[in-house]
Amino acid sequence: MSGYILRRILQAIPVFFGTTLLIYFMVFAMPGDPIVALFGDKGVNPATAAILRHQYHLDQPFIMQYLIYIGGIFHGDFGTSFSGQPVGNILAQTFPVTIRLSMIAVVVEMVVGIGVGLVAGLRKGKWFDATSLAGSLLLISVPIFVIGFVLQYIFAIKLGWAKATVSGDAPLNELILPGIVLASISIAYIVRLTRASVIETAGQDFVRTAYSKGLSRSRVVRVHILRNSLIPVVTYLSIDFGVLLVGATVTEGIFNVPGVGRTLYQAIIRGEGPTVVSFVTVMVLIYLAVNLLTDLLYAALDPRIRYGK
C-alpha cells in the first residue's frame, strides 16, 4: 500500500510541473506580445502594459519567469488580478462559497445518481431501467448552461420557489437550485456507471455464493452488490471533479453565485487574461490534488491494493 501511495505521489510531481508549465507556456511563450494578446480587443494603455510586463518578469528568460511564478505559488502568491487585488485574497473570499456549492452538488449527484442507478441495475430491462436510461441520455445531451437557464426560468422566475440570483453571502438554501444544476450532468453519468457496475457485480460468482449461504436479498444487495459496485464510481469522482470545475464556472455565472467560478467567468467575459491564467492554474492544482486523493481512496476501498500479496 505504501508503495502504491509513493508511486502515485511520484507520478503526480512531473504532472504538476508539466501542467503548470503548459498553462504558463500557452499564455506567455506564444509569439507576439502576450500582454497585448491577453487584452485582445480591449486594447491596453502603455503604462499599464509596462507595469504588467515588469510584474510578469517578461524581461527575463521564459524559464526564469516560470520558476519565479512557481516559486510564488509555494509562497501563496498567486499573482495579481486586473483590479489590483492579489489573487490569493480573492480566492480566500470566494473559495468557501464554491465549496458549499460543490458539496451540495456532490451530495445530490451521489444520492440521486447511485440510488437511481442501483434500482435500475437491479431491475434491468424493466420500465424503471428504461426510463432512467432515457432520462440520463437526455440529461447528458443538454448543455449545462441550457439546464441552468431553463431551471432558473421555471423555478425562480416563473414559480418563484428559489431566487434567480444568489445574494452576497450565499446562504446554503439559496445554493440548492444552482447546486442541482451543477449536479445535473454528473447525475446522468453516475446513474449509468452505477447501473452498469451493479449489473456486472450482480452476475459475479460471489453473489451467487452469498445467496447460497442463505443470506436475505436485502443483505446481499447492500453488503455485496452495492459495496463492490461503488469502486468504479469512486474512480469516476476524480474525473467528475473536472466536470464540476467547468460547470461551476458556468453555473455561478448564471446564478451570480459569488464563488471562484463566477470570478473566473467575469474575468473571461471581460477578457482579463492574467486573472484567467491565475485562476485556471489554481483550479488545475486543486484538480490534481483531488485526483491524488481519489486514487488513495480507491486504494483504501480495495483490499487487494491495500494488503498487496
Next chain:
Amino acid sequence: MNDIPLLSIRDLEIEFPNQNGAVKAVAGVSFDLYEGQTLAIVGESGSGKSTTAHAIINLLPGNGRIAGGSVTFSGRELVGLDPRELEKVRGQEIGFVPQDPMSNLNPVWSVGFQVEEAIRANGIATDKKAVRAAAIDVLQKAGLSDAERRLKQFPHQFSGGMRQRVLIGIGLAAQPKLLIADEPTSALDVTVQRGILDHLEGLTKDSGTSVILITHDLGLAVERAESVVVMYRGKIVESGPSLEILQNPQHPYTKRLVAAAPSLASRRLGASGSTAKLVDTDLVASGQPAAEAGAESSSPVAISVQNLSKTFSIRGSGFKSTQFTAVNDVSFEIHRGSTTALVGESGSGKSTVAKLLMGLESPSAGQINIDGRDVGKLNKHQMLALRRRMQPVFQDPYGSLDPLYNIANTIAEPMVTHKVGDRSTRAERVRELLDQVSLPQSIASRYPSELSGGQRQRVAIARALALKPDILILDEAVSALDVLVQAQILELLAQLQDELELTYLFITHDLAVVRMIADNVCVMSKGQIVEAGRTSDIFDNPREEYTRNLLEAIPGANIKLGV
C-alpha cells in the same frame, strides 16, 4: 436404512429465454437421493449437470427459470417455494460449494466476515463472541492452522486450495442434510485436488451428509460416489451404482465416456503397431499396455535442451523487484518421430520451457539445439527459417485464433509470412489442410466465433501444419476441451504423427492424458525436472515421491475395469 429419499427430482425442466424463444438447458430430469448417499452427476459442458444442481436451491444465473417438474426435499416442494422460505433452506438444510475458489469469495470483505455472515444467517450463533468462536471453528475444521489470524485476512491472501477449504467450511457450517458440490476441485492443481476431496469425504461421512457431486471426470465420479447419473444435452442417459455403470455401460454415450476417459483408458494411442481406435463403441478400455514405439531410440535427436534456465524480474509492491526463477537447469532430448510429454502443475515452469523453445522468450542460461544447431546463435533470417520447421498449438481455442480473421486467412497466415507460394497454391494448400484435420471446406470463409472449441483446435492444428513443419509444440492443447472432443483431437494428433512423421512436445498438467499420447515423460516441479523416462516406466515404477503423488492424484486411476 431409510427408504424414503431425502431429495426427489421429477421431470425437471429448465429453460433460458432469449430473443428467439427459449433454450432448454434441462429437459426432463428425474432421480432420487437418499440420506447419507453421495451421488455424482457426470456430463460434459452443456449437459445441464450444473444447471440441474443449481436449480435445486434456485440459484439459476441471469434469466434462467424452472419451467416444469418438481424438487422435493425432506417432503417439501422446493419449486415455487416462497423466497423467504427458500432462504431458510439454503445454508441451513442445503449447503453449496462452488467451483472456482477465487471468484466465489468477495474480494473486498475479509474471509472472517464472509464466514461469520453465513453463521449468523443460519442461526448457528447470534452474539458476537459466539459467532466469532464458531467462525474460528469452521476455519479450523477446514484445516487452516492459525485460524484466528486468518479471519482478518482477505481472499487474495489465501492459496487456491485454502480458499476452497474455506468455501467447504462455509457450506457445511450449519450441518446441512445435503451438500451440493459443483466441480469443487476443477480449478485446483491435481495434487491439491485429492487432499480437498479426501477432506470433503471425511467431513460428510462423519456427519452423514448427503452429497451431490458435479463433475466432468467420470473417474472421479466413480471414485467418490456410490451412484452416478450421466447427463447429455439436458437429459439423463444412464444412472445407477457407480461401479456398475463403469464396468457395464449400456447407453452409447456412456460407453464413449468410459472409453475416452483419460484416467481409465490407459493405452498409448496409435503407436506404430496397435492402432486401436478410441471411440469404438463396443470397446471398453482394458488394461493392455500398447506396443512400444520402438523406432524412437534409433532416430536422430530433434530437440536437445541443455541446462536451460529462465529468471524473471517481478516488480514488487514497493520499488524493489524480486527475481523469480521459472526454469532452473532443465535438460532433455526429444527424438524425431516421438512424443515427449512435459508434465507439471501450475507454476512448474513447463509453459515457460515451451515459450523458450519457440523463441517467445530468451533464456537466461543454457542452450537449445534444434537438429543439432544452437538456436541462440541464429540470426534473424535463420531464426525465421527455423520457425518454419517448428510450430505451436496453444491451449485456449477461444483465444488462439484472431476473431477477425476468417479460417482460410488464419490457416494461410504462415504461408503468407514466409512468402510461400502464390494465392492459388495457398488456397489449394488450405483446402488440403482442412481435409487433413477433418473439417468441411465450407468453414473456410467463416470466423472463429462460429466454431466449437474442438473445431477451433483443429483449425489451430491445420495452421501449425501449413508449412509442413517437423516439430509441433502442443502447449496444453487439449486441456480446455470436453472429454470426448479431447479424445477425438488426440486421435487426430496420433494419426497425423504417423502420416507426417512429426515430433511432438506435449505440455500438460494431466498425467492421464500423458499415458495416452506420450512415449517419454519429463515430470517438472518448481522449474526443475524431477523425473524423466519412458512413459511405461514412469507409470509402473515411479522413483520420486513427487511423481508418485502426481500419479496417485489421478482420480479413478486405481479402479479396475472389466472383470
Next chain:
Amino acid sequence: MANRNEHFVADFSESVVEIDAVRIDDRPSNLWYDAWRDARKRPMFYISGVLIVLVALVALFPGLFTQVAPNNNCQLANSSAGPVLGHPLGFTRQGCDIYSRIIYGTSTSLSVGLIVTVMTTLMGVLAGAVAGFYGKWVDAVISRIGDIFFSIPYILAAVVIMSVFSQYRNVWVISAAIGIFAWPSTARVLRAEILRVKNSDFVMASTAIGVSRFTILMRHVLPNSVAPVIVITTISLAAAIVAEATLSFLGVGLPSTTMSWGNDISQAQVDLRTSPMILVWPSLALSITVLAFIMMGEVVRDALDPKARSSR
C-alpha cells in the same frame, strides 16, 4: 430411479450422440457482422440515424431549408417578435429570424465537432497504440504527457487558449484548442484495450509463426482494439459540439458575428425573463443534435459489447 440400486438406461433411439458436429448457418458471424445485425434491430439506431442524416443535410445545404438569408433581413422593428408566417420561430432581439439562424448555425457547430473528432481520434489512436504496444519507456513518456494534458479540463484549457489567441477566433483555432486537450481520453481507452489484446494467444501464435511486430500491430492488435474507440468517437463528437457552444456562451468562442448556436444562446440570456423562447429554440437544436450522436454512441456500444452478444 425408484430404487437406489437400479441401473437405468435411457431409450437409445431418442438421443443421437454426435460429437462436435459442425453447425454452420447461412450468415457469417464475427464481431462486426454481429454488431451490424444487432444495431439494425434497435429502434434507437434508426431514430438517431435519421436525425444525424437530417442534421448533416441541414449543415451542407442550408439553402434547402430556408429561403431567408440569416443576417440580411434583420430589422429592429421585428425585435423579439413572435412567430409569423414565413418566420416560424420568431425573431431575436436584433430582429433576425431565429429559424434561419439556427439552420445556418448548424454547419458551424457540426464543423467544429468534426474537426475536433478527427483530431482527437488521430492523435489519440496514434499515442495509445504506440504507448500500449511498444510499452516500457515509450509508454511511460506518452502516458505522462497524456496525464499532463488530461489534468487540465479541456474546456478550461480552451478558455485559456482562446483568451490568448483572441485575434484568431475561427473554427479551426477553436477546434484545435478543444482537440489538443481532449486526445488523452481516446489514447487511454485504446491503450487499455491494446494491453488486453496484446497478451492474447493469437498474438503469441502469430509471433511464433514469425510475423513481424509491426504487422502484428496493424493486422491483429489494432483491428481487435478499435471497438471502444468507435464508441468514444461518437460521444466525443457530441461533446465537441457542446464545448463550442459553451465557449461561445462564455464569450471566448466564435466571434459574435459568426452564426453559431452557442452565440445565439449567449445573446439570448439577456431576454430570459421576457422572451425565453429566443433562448429555447437554439438550445433545442443543440440538444437534439447532441442527443442524436449520443444515442448512436449507445447503440454502437451495445452492439459491440461482447457480453451482450447471444452466445452460440
